[in-house]
Amino acid sequence: MRYGVSIFGLIAVSALVLSTLFPADTKQDRLARHINLGKAFYENPATPQEAVEEFRQALALNPGSAREHLNYGLALLRAGMTKEGVAQLEKARSIDATIPHPYFNLGVVFKKEGDFARATKEFQQMAKLVPDEPITHYNLGTLYKLEGQIEKALAEFETAARLDPSLAAPHFQLFNTYRVGKRTADAQRELAIFQEIKKQQTASGTSEDMDWSYYAEILETIAPPPAETGAAAEVVFQDQRLGTVRGSGAGIILLDVNNDGRVDALAWSSERAVYFRNTVKGFLPAPIENALGPLSAGDFNNDGFPDLCAGARLILNQKGRFTTQEKPLHAGEFRHCIWVDYDHDYDLDLLLLGDGQVLLRNNGDGSWTDVSSNFPFVAGKPSGAVVLELREDNGFDLVIAYQDRTAVVYRDRKMGRYEASPLPFALSGSLEAGDFNQDGFLDLAAINSNNITFVQNHRGSLRAASESPLTIGSPMVVFADFQNRGRTDFVAGADLLLHRGGFRYQAGKLRGAPEFRAAVAAELTGDGLIDIVGLRPTAPCICSEM
Numbered sequence: 001m002r003y004g005v006s007i008f009g010l011i012a013v014s015a016l017v018l019s020t021l022f023p024a025d026t027k028q029d030r031l032a033r034h035i036n037l038g039k040a041f042y043e044n045p046a047t048p049q050e051a052v053e054e055f056r057q058a059l060a061l062n063p064g065s066a067r068e069h070l071n072y073g074l075a076l077l078r079a080g081m082t083k084e085g086v087a088q089l090e091k092a093r094s095i096d097a098t099i100p101h102p103y104f105n106l107g108v109v110f111k112k113e114g115d116f117a118r119a120t121k122e123f124q125q126m127a128k129l130v131p132d133e134p135i136t137h138y139n140l141g142t143l144y145k146l147e148g149q150i151e152k153a154l155a156e157f158e159t160a161a162r163l164d165p166s167l168a169a170p171h172f173q174l175f176n177t178y179r180v181g182k183r184t185a186d187a188q189r190e191l192a193i194f195q196e197i198k199k200q201q202t203a204s205g206t207s208e209d210m211d212w213s214y215y216a217e218i219l220e221t222i223a224p225p226p227a228e229t230g231a232a233a234e235v236v237f238q239d240q241r242l243g244t245v246r247g248s249g250a251g252i253i254l255l256d257v258n259n260d261g262r263v264d265a266l267a268w269s270s271e272r273a274v275y276f277r278n279t280v281k282g283f284l285p286a287p288i289e290n291a292l293g294p295l296s297a298g299d300f301n302n303d304g305f306p307d308l309c310a311g312a313r314l315i316l317n318q319k320g321r322f323t324t325q326e327k328p329l330h331a332g333e334f335r336h337c338i339w340v341d342y343d344h345d346y347d348l349d350l351l352l353l354g355d356g357q358v359l360l361r362n363n364g365d366g367s368w369t370d371v372s373s374n375f376p377f378v379a380g381k382p383s384g385a386v387v388l389e390l391r392e393d394n395g396f397d398l399v400i401a402y403q404d405r406t407a408v409v410y411r412d413r414k415m416g417r418y419e420a421s422p423l424p425f426a427l428s429g430s431l432e433a434g435d436f437n438q439d440g441f442l443d444l445a446a447i448n449s450n451n452i453t454f455v456q457n458h459r460g461s462l463r464a465a466s467e468s469p470l471t472i473g474s475p476m477v478v479f480a481d482f483q484n485r486g487r488t489d490f491v492a493g494a495d496l497l498l499h500r501g502g503f504r505y506q507a508g509k510l511r512g513a514p515e516f517r518a519a520v521a522a523e524l525t526g527d528g529l530i531d532i533v534g535l536r537p538t539a540p541c542i543c544s545e546m
Contacts, residue, residue: 111142130215138157163413165415249294299317312330
């Protein structure tokens with residue numbers, strides 16, 4: 001099989017559509033500006049009053065919004081106006097009682113004021129809404145301990161330590177509580193754990209604030225944007241040939257091979273791999289010796305140059321030149337290589353999926369250690385996997401789809417500890433992460449044969465989206481914002497599907513881009529528009545670029 005490798009540049013969108021999508025200085029534009037400025041001022045300790053003013057103006061534009069009351073309240077608290085801030089948080093809660101942020105922040109305020117009964121009530125409700133938030137459980141433990149409810153306190157401290165093993169404070173509380181209770185062995189164990197964590201924090205220059213969590217931050221969005229109506233846009237591409245790749249099982253990825261700030265393309269098949277270097281004069285092909293796909297890219301040695309993994313074999317990138325290591329990292333047949341810093345030590349580890357499931361720890365000196373026995377793998381035949389942050393907790397969560405069982409979320413509990421949470425539904429095929437309903441949380445799309453199944457991330461909890469699955473005309477899908485309007489569209493084969501709100505899509509008009517076997521999308525040519533690099537199962541044509 002001979003595949004043509006081409007770049008298709010997005011060159012035009014209907015002017016009528018643009019004028020409809022981007023009216024001049026709308027209310028939504030002004031609201032977004034106030035929120036963005038307010039967030040920037042809020043995160044700067046020197047500008048709390050400026051944050052208050054920006055969020056006050058956002059609230060004036062959108063007075064019935066729980067989000068605007070919440071953000072205004074948070075800004076007021078940070079500016080020292082506690083009474084006014086509490087009133088705004090309570091107003092936000094009265095509008096939408098499902099938003100966790102007011103409960104967390106009110107709990108912190110009441111705890112600091114010594115009103116432990118009200119603080120306990122707030123944190124209890126917070127724990128119901130977000131049961132896996134460790135700082136909440138730590139604060140509940142502290143409050144129960146102050147109230148003399150020692151067994152309840154111990155349970156909460158243990159939960160906090162389990163949910164985030166990188167936190168030192170829960171272990172110190174457990175040490176003191178066990179010591180007072182004459183549980184000497186337990187106390188010594190917790191003291192040792194506490195001292196080790198503090199040692200690691202000192203070495204890395206990190207610290208912890210047990211009154212802060214993701215829910216103490218500005219909420220940028222709650223509801224996804226409204227559904228769009230009207231005629232579908234036309235997206236026009238221009239074909240530019242790059243070269244050919246012969247063989248079956250072809251695929252393609254994008255990466256900056258030589259660290260020059262320009263995105264290059266790397267294509268492979270069962271016979272060879274070629275990367276196309278992005279230069280000021282165009283894309284130049286460069287074969288990679290002894291490299292076969294599928295390939296995944298990750299800078300495992302932190303030298304600024306992305307390396308490759310194929311099966312269980314590493315391909316080292318030495319300043320733009322690839323060398324395939326002869327000895328595989330692990331015995332067995334593997335179809336997927338997933339790069340993930342599972343232990344948060346600032347170097348990339350490797351998850352290998354195929355006939356088995358293997359996790360290899362990067363020792364930082366070129367050697368690797370099989371730590372699979374310490375990872376809670378469930379039995380199954382993997383078909384796809386993706387790394388994503390389900391909540392903004394700096395975690396590297398994993399979702400693995402299986403051919404013979406329901407999918408599993410492996411939640412990052414920090415310090416190399418993961419917790420397996422099977423999903424109540426099956427996923428198969430390849431997985432893609434993206435904010436498909438534009439609510440601020442990364443969702444999932446499972447691409448299998450000619451169907452796409454969407455999975456909604458509802459504030460860290462994955463649920464099957466009511467609009468899925470979606471039937472498409474090709475198993476090849478590439479997601480991107482092809483109209484530059486902040487929504488995730490996609491191309492499937494020769495079809496364009498435009499995002500219309502939620503998980504709804506409408507067929508658009510695609511011109512100039514042939515049907516692909518595999519494709520990736522990015523802004524490659526410096527014009528601010530999304531391009532596609534695609535493989536097609538025909539001989540390449542030569543086309544001029546407009």
